[in-house]
Amino acid sequence: MADYTAGEIADHYRGLVLSGQLGAGDRLPPVRQTARDLGVSPGTAAKAYRSLESGGVIVTRGAAGTRVAEQPSVLPGELLGHLRAAVAYAKASEIDSSSLLSAVRALWDDSHHTA
């Protein structure tokens, strides 16, 4: 099984915040839980948390744990609605997530070329 990098772990939590699934003040799992669940060393998970903290996504408040920052950057509601619809449509059409993400990435790159 492949090991997750700190960057991938940070991306996971950033995605949860951007999509509004983790809101301002919500608690993140402790570093040890993240490490245990993903089968990585606590150091790797801690590195991901530090990266999120330096990016202003999360704050660490001692005993209160690690929480999402007060004003996290969240994708606009309309865009999230479109994304949810796209995901639901893909699932209904039995399109797997990697295919959908590849298509989104290709469309994103294409928009750069045409812009």
Add this chain to the structure above:
Amino acid sequence: MLSITSLTLYVALAPLVVAVLIVSCLWLPGPRKTLPRAPDLSRGSRPDAAAKAVLGVSATLVLLYSVTDGLRSLWGFGINSGIYEYRWWTYAEVLLSAIVVVLCVLGLLRGFKHSSAVRVAPSRPRTWRSFTRTGRLWSLLTVTVVLLGFVAFAGSVSSPDSEGIYNTLTIDAGGDNTASTIFFGWAYGLPVAGAALLLVALSLAAIHINAVRPFFRPDTVAQEAVSRSMLSTLILWFSTGVLLDTLARALLQVSQAGVLSIQAQGFTWETSVAALSPSLQWVSYAVESIGYVFLLLVLTVAVRPRRGDATAEQITTHGKKLESHG
């Protein structure tokens, strides 16, 4: 006319009959929906089924032990056999057995294979509260507080015997007019209190370990969440049932000891718990019935057939698959 043996048998069985009736009502189609049910965890090896079986068998054994307790006392194996010998574990033995059971469950949950087939990234912290209903937690904590309070009450009215062991209830009417009987004093109460606190601590630890285990696969998160919730409930119900059973035995002992009295010089001296004695007896039967209800619920949920579905809501609650790996 009932013989003493028949009467003891009826008294021993009455709380069980009441408990069976209550549990039967809970199994009516409406209330039954609120009772936990094990999901069908067909993929992956999880210790949930083994832990459930351990709790179910243990609840049955505690029930059998408790129901036959009165008969064993009558037949000369217990505290009322006439040949009295102080054993500190007399009232704590069910609690001590329950501690062993919860330790076994803890061992199963901790020692079983933890590696996931596909890693599931957590989205929320999982703690001992994650899969535990607050009401069920409060039941355990309330019963513990009541038991500790009763230990303190009984201990405070107990007296030391000739060896200085606080296991008697004494009436001292002056002169040679003294009488004493075996009592649920500090000598019995403190081991009970210690065992009760240890049982609660281990139960909460088991619930925590149950919650923080990694999920096996992203597509079984919902079923695993249901299973963890069920296990958490069974652990709480088992511990609550055992605590109630111990409390009932202590209440009954205090009630029986409270009837002691001395009649001398035209006066009657009673114990400090004489006024409470009749009430405590009925309270002990009620508490015993409720304890049996909890233990029977553990048994019935443990033998209940598994289900194959789980709510979609739980899939998004506790974990996700990281998309870049799989």
